[in-house]
Amino acid sequence: MLKREIIVSTRDNATRVALLENRVPMEVYIEPDEEICLVGSIFKGVVENVLPGIEAAFVNVGLDRNAFLYVNDVLPQSARADQSAAGIRDLLHPGQEVIVQVAKDPLGNKGPRVTMRVNLPGHYTVLMPTVNHVGISRRIEDESERERLREVVHRARPEGMGAIVRTAARGIAAEVLADDIRELEKLWRDIQKREAGAAAPSLLYRECGLLPRIIRDLFTEEIERLVLDSFTSYARSLTILDTVNPQLKSRVFWEDKPDIFEAYNVNQEINKALQRKTWLRCGGYLIFDQAEALTVIDVNTGRFTGRVDLEDTVYKTNLEAAVEIARQLRLRNLGGIIIIDFIDMSHEEHRNRVLEVLGEEIKKDRRRTHIMGLTRLGLVELTRKKVHPSLAELLLTNCPQCGGTGKIQGQRKDWA
Structure with a gap:
């Protein structure tokens, strides 16, 4: 029997989360308190450059570096447009204002990657306001349950919008799924209202912090325990679950340990994974x-x-x-x-x-x-x-001496 737990540390100016399976760390998430989460955040941006040579555009969203928008992530201006045959110049032009969502964090010297195909995740569903499509999580394998969920979402989704059914929706009542979609639709309408009165570039919606995301995305019926080392975070988790899934509140625990990652052997596994x-x-x-x-x-x-x-x-x-x-x-x-x-x-x-x-x-x-x-x-x-x-x-930070290669210039002492 697989025992799955989530361990959360909110000390040392960072939130750290570990997913354990039979007490073995499988996934680790770390988010410093001063950093904002970019993935999932929605911006009103301005197209700065259109580069047909790489079929992409760079969009100013108000960050240090412009965001990268690939042609396949652009929504055509007209529903009749054949995007598969259109080049980036046919879809965008410099100075154009666009709504984009961050799909990938900045990596190295690269800015964030963005898409115009917005999706808004809830606990049971993901609303896709710009795509008319219904998808079911591949982890839901029972065909009768997949068909039930597909019918429920088809009826509940707003006209012209799409939705993805998440794994957590397995066995959930139709009215609960409909409520989840309605909340996401309301969020999308609020974002549209902000966009109408906002000057570009500007932030329209900021994705929530690591703890709320973990509760929304990872804390499902398959998780036996959610353990936190801070009473403030413990109380906050219970408040979040009031709206997400109150039935899971009995699985939340507070353990006042000096280093909860050390107590659950997570630090040791992190150190090994850095080797x-x-x-x-x-x-x-x-x-x-x-x-x-x-x-x-x-x-x-x-x-x-x-x-x-x-x-x-x-x-x-x-x-x-x-x-x-x-x-x-x-x-x-x-x-x-x-x-x-x-x-x-x-x-x-x-x-x-x-x-x-x-x-x-x-x-x-x-x-x-x-x-x-x-x-x-x-x-x-x-x-x-x-x-x-x-x-x-x-x-990890690259060594300033070797530039990350692990080697430095020097003479061998054992030349023949």
């Missing part, structure tokens, strides 16, 4: 080499020598590696292209089983992830949606 090498229980290990848009993971047998033969040793190492890699992707919050170099296996059934295990573990990830399969060189290629900076990008 290049991660050891497997069998004695093998993983090597993570992270670039801006690409991460390479190498699997090694290490100290594990096995008891049968080489193929069995390799197979068992790869199986354990597949499970741990899926966890590390979530814990380290790695995104972009992921290349995994499993140890070569002779038997096809072994290769298929390792891929199957990797796929089963990836399904537990809330972030959209696609396994592309084996390359011709025997490497496993997958992509994971990148929204926020990785754990290393949040907590």
Whole structure:
């Protein structure tokens, strides 16, 4: 039986959240108190530059750096416009005012990525005011329940708007889902009113802080406990749940510990996740080499020598590696292209089983992830949606001496 808990620390001028499964940290979220959350925030911006060479535009939304708007994220001015055949110059022009929502945080020297396809998340549904489409969470697998939810949302959504049914909506009554959609529609109408009287660039809607987002997005019936180290945050959580899901209030606990992350072994796992090498229980290990848009993971047998033969040793190492890699992707919050170099296996059934295990573990990830399969060189290629900076990008700073390479210029003393 999988026991899932959420641990929240709101001390040391930051909010830190850890998702635990059977007391093992799986995901970590960190948000300093002085930082505002950009992802999900909605701005009224002004198009500064239109660049047909990259089919994108840069939008001034009032931040330090202009936001990046790709052509596929632009809403056509006319419903009759064929966006698939339109270039960025056909859709936008400098000086044009647009409503955009931040889809990705600023990363490195890049500004935030934005979209004109706004979505407003609630506890059970996500309202899409600009898209006429109904979607159901892929984690809801029962076909009869999917059909029920689809019919409920079709009836409850505002005309011309779309909605996505979240996993938390499974088994929820129709009137509760309708109330959730009505609240989101009201929020959208309020944003439109602000936009009508606001000068560009300006902020129209700011996404809530980390604690309310975690309660809204992560704290569902599948979570056994929500544990906080601050009574103020504990009381705030109960207040939020009054409107989100009062039935979950009995699962909220306050534990006055000096360092709740230390008490639940989260700090130790964070420190391990910041290392290049991660050891497997069998004695093998993983090597993570992270670039801006690409991460390479190498699997090694290490100290594990096995008891049968080489193929069995390799197979068992790869199986354990597949499970741990899926966890590390979530814990380290790695995104972009992921290349995994499993140890070569002779038997096809072994290769298929390792891929199957990797796929089963990836399904537990809330972030959209696609396994592309084996390359011709025997490497496993997958992509994971990148929204926020990785754990290393949040907590580590490049060395000013080596620039992040881990190497410095010097002469070897052992020249022949």
